[in-house]
Amino acid sequence: IDVNVSPHIDENNQFKSNAPEIRKYKKRFNCDILCAALWGVNLLIGTDNGLMLLDRSGQGKVYSLIKGRRFQQLNVLESQNILLTISGKKNKIRLYYLSFLKNKIVKSQTNDGKRPAFTNLGELQGAKHFKIVKYERIKFLIVALDDSIEVYAWAPKPYHKFMTFKVFSQLSYRPLLVDLTIEEGSRLKVIYGSTYGFHAIDLDTSNQIDIYLPSQLNDSVIPHAIIVLPNTNGMQLLLCYNNEGVYCDTYGKKSKDILLQWGELPTSVAYISNGKVMGWGNKAIEIRNVDSATLDGVFMHKRAQKLKYLCEKNEKVFFSSIRNGSSCQIYFMALNKMSS
The missing domain is CATH 2.130.10.10 (YVTN repeat-like/Quinoprotein amine dehydrogenase)
Incomplete structure (x- = not known):
């Protein structure tokens, strides 16, 4: 992705680029990434064929947590020990216990098989x-x-x-x-x-x-x-x-x-906590002011590609490429330089 953000002039009339930093994780996913949620610093990833965890604190290792289930939406409620999901063929609201997922990562046996791994919200489908x-x-x-x-x-x-x-x-x-x-x-x-x-x-x-x-x-x-x-x-x-x-x-x-x-029809639109609204198009990512709709920045793609917004926290934005026959990857953008 090429960055093309209008430079701003500071008090000393010096041009300074407020271009956010963009990184791409090396891991290539051979399934469709549908959603994600931050759990601490790490990223839980919901795909059409399972739930994974991307270890952002280390070398970017990916752990498989649940296989063979489609995850459409995720939300971590840490104080409740819950990962809230829309998942499965029938799109149920299923609540997984974070302690169960943690045990799967550290291969702990403390769960002892007595506590259930999840609970469903009623009979919702x-x-x-x-x-x-x-x-x-x-x-x-x-x-x-x-x-x-x-x-x-x-x-x-x-x-x-x-x-x-x-x-x-x-x-x-x-x-x-x-x-x-x-x-x-x-x-x-x-x-x-x-x-x-x-x-x-x-x-x-x-x-x-x-x-x-x-x-x-x-x-x-x-x-x-x-x-x-x-x-x-x-x-x-x-x-x-x-x-x-x-x-x-x-x-x-x-x-x-x-x-x-928007300059083109976006695949995703999201409000970011620093007062920006972002739109992901095939040719570019646009960043706009949420109050005035004015354009604050444009990120031009080197080639046309579909991108999907995943999640955001503390001005760190995660999004992924949409799989086109082969694989897809996750991108990470830090917007703190653009705070208004």
């Missing part, structure tokens, strides 16, 4: 996407299913599990992407994306509204990201779909007369 959101001291889990959305709350010991909080089964559209926003610190609202646009459900009243339905689109909507803008009391959103993004509030009112327009 057909999960499309989930999101973990903290509100005060509660961890909420929002799950998009084939034709419903379910909200769970984490119950600490002695229960130590997610318990049903709300179920919304009478939906006007099939959810593909979900999030939860807390308006003004008190009102909880589910935001979800479908092939028609973006919608909201008030958790107290169960009222459903359409937030944004693109009117000029002939094709169906591909929802990429629901971004709750920082410092807006959970009221302002950037909704990214197809090759653009719109700014509106949680009631569907347009909040900015700006349209975020």
